[in-house]
Amino acid sequence: MRPPLNVREFEEVARDRLHPAHYDYFAGGAGDETTVRANEAAFARLALLPRVLRGAGEPRTGVTLLGDRAAMPVLVAPTAFHRLADPEGEKATARAAAAAGTIMIVSMASTVAVEDVATAAPEATLWFQLYVQPDMAFTERIVRRAEAAGCTALVVTVDSPGRGRRERDLRNGFDDLPEGMCCENLRDGDRVRPIVMSPDISWRHIDLLRRMTELPVALKGVVRPADACRALDHGVSALFVSNHGGRQLDTLPATADLLPGIVAAVGGAVPVLLDGGVRRGVDVVKAMALGASAVAVGRPVLWGLAAEGERGVARVLGLLREEVERALVLCGAASAHDLDPELVRPC
Ligand SMILES: Cc1cc2nc3c(=O)[nH]c(=O)nc-3n(C[C@H](O)[C@H](O)[C@H](O)COP(=O)(O)O)c2cc1C
Numbered sequence: 001m002r003p004p005l006n007v008r009e010f011e012e013v014a015r016d017r018l019h020p021a022h023y024d025y026f027a028g029g030a031g032d033e034t035t036v037r038a039n040e041a042a043f044a045r046l047a048l049l050p051r052v053l054r055g056a057g058e059p060r061t062g063v064t065l066l067g068d069r070a071a072m073p074v075l076v077a078p079t080a081f082h083r084l085a086d087p088e089g090e091k092a093t094a095r096a097a098a099a100a101g102t103i104m105i106v107s108m109a110s111t112v113a114v115e116d117v118a119t120a121a122p123e124a125t126l127w128f129q130l131y132v133q134p135d136m137a138f139t140e141r142i143v144r145r146a147e148a149a150g151c152t153a154l155v156v157t158v159d160s161p162g163r164g165r166r167e168r169d170l171r172n173g174f175d176d177l178p179e180g181m182c183c184e185n186l187r188d189g190d191r192v193r194p195i196v197m198s199p200d201i202s203w204r205h206i207d208l209l210r211r212m213t214e215l216p217v218a219l220k221g222v223v224r225p226a227d228a229c230r231a232l233d234h235g236v237s238a239l240f241v242s243n244h245g246g247r248q249l250d251t252l253p254a255t256a257d258l259l260p261g262i263v264a265a266v267g268g269a270v271p272v273l274l275d276g277g278v279r280r281g282v283d284v285v286k287a288m289a290l291g292a293s294a295v296a297v298g299r300p301v302l303w304g305l306a307a308e309g310e311r312g313v314a315r316v317l318g319l320l321r322e323e324v325e326r327a328l329v330l331c332g333a334a335s336a337h338d339l340d341p342e343l344v345r346p347c
């Protein structure tokens with residue numbers, strides 16, 4: 001069969017290969033999935049206005065984030081349960097991220113322990129995503145594991161004081177991992193603790209976390225400019241503008257539409273990243289023109305993993321890198337930093 005040419009075609013292959021309930025878990029979102037659709041639609045609504053005759057030469061796609069180098073401004077967003085897509089799970093994803101020269105953010109809900117992800121891909125740059133657990137002693141044990149495994153940043157997800165209601169999962173009766181899989185990072189002695197999404201988590205916990213570790217702390221899920229400013233006061237090193245891919249609270253705006261307000265509030269103090277709806281190189285270029293330092297992709301990586309395992313993730317990341325390069329050339333840009341808000345216009 002003809003190899004998939006783009007992320008959308010990878011999704012079609014993945015859909016054919018996955019158990020329907022697992023496809024729905026990956027693809028779906030909260031409520032009416034308004035925000036799931038809005039994320040992609042917002043990029044489509046932005047038109048590009050390339051500059052001409054710039055003599056910019058071959059573009060460079062590399063970026064440095066929190067002291068880590070990435071060969072392209074597209075990171076692997078933290079997503080749960082990779083072993084539903086491929087038996088090697090997060091190990092395959094990490095190897096592919098390393099081969100693509102990009103950063104993988106390992107989910108706290110990974111089905112391979114963070115230590116085993118790191119061992120499987122010694123060249124990979126790994127950041128660790130954390131849901132702060134109300135039991136701070138337990139949170140600290142998880143942080144120590146991520147540090148010892150060699151993770152170089154913590155990405156704290158702050159959009160989840162509770163669980164989103166995902167009707168596809170309710171319809172399919174998908175509420176637990178199959179026999180033989182679990183959230184390996186939640187092991188505590190001889191049991192596996194459930195992930196608690198607690199409404200009690202507050203800025204105080206961010207302060208505790210900052211004191212707990214030397215690792216840079218990024219917040220994922222900030223959507224208000226005032227909260228972005230507050231994050232700076234609490235010594236946060238980066239922000240992810242994210243609505244959790246539309247999986248938590250439905251009817252949040254698209255992240256592409258939220259980005260300019262957050263970028264303005266932050267005023268260059270820390271890198272601002274975006275996730276949600278990035279499916280094409282032109283989407284990456286639009287986000288960076290609006291001030292993002294990089295983007296992250298969630299579902300596209302899962303489609304690659306389900307379609308062809310490690311090779312599929314490598315292909316998805318490789319396709320996105322080629323698309324970013326081509327988009328930069330055609331925009332007359334020498335690098336992803338050589339873009340400005342004038343490049344994009346609502347259409
Ligand atoms: C199947 C799935 C699982 C996810 N699991 C997590 C998670 O464990 N932690 C987290 O912070 N975000 C999680 N996310 C959200 C992603 O990090 C990211 O915000 C979102 O997928 C970006 O949108 P995109 O899928 O359109 O690229 C998950 C997303 C999906 C699709």
Ligand SMILES: O=C(O)C(=O)c1ccccc1
Pocket residue numbers: 080109195244247
């Ligand atoms: O599905 C998700 O979006 C998610 O964030 C999550 C969190 C904890 C366990 C499993 C998934």
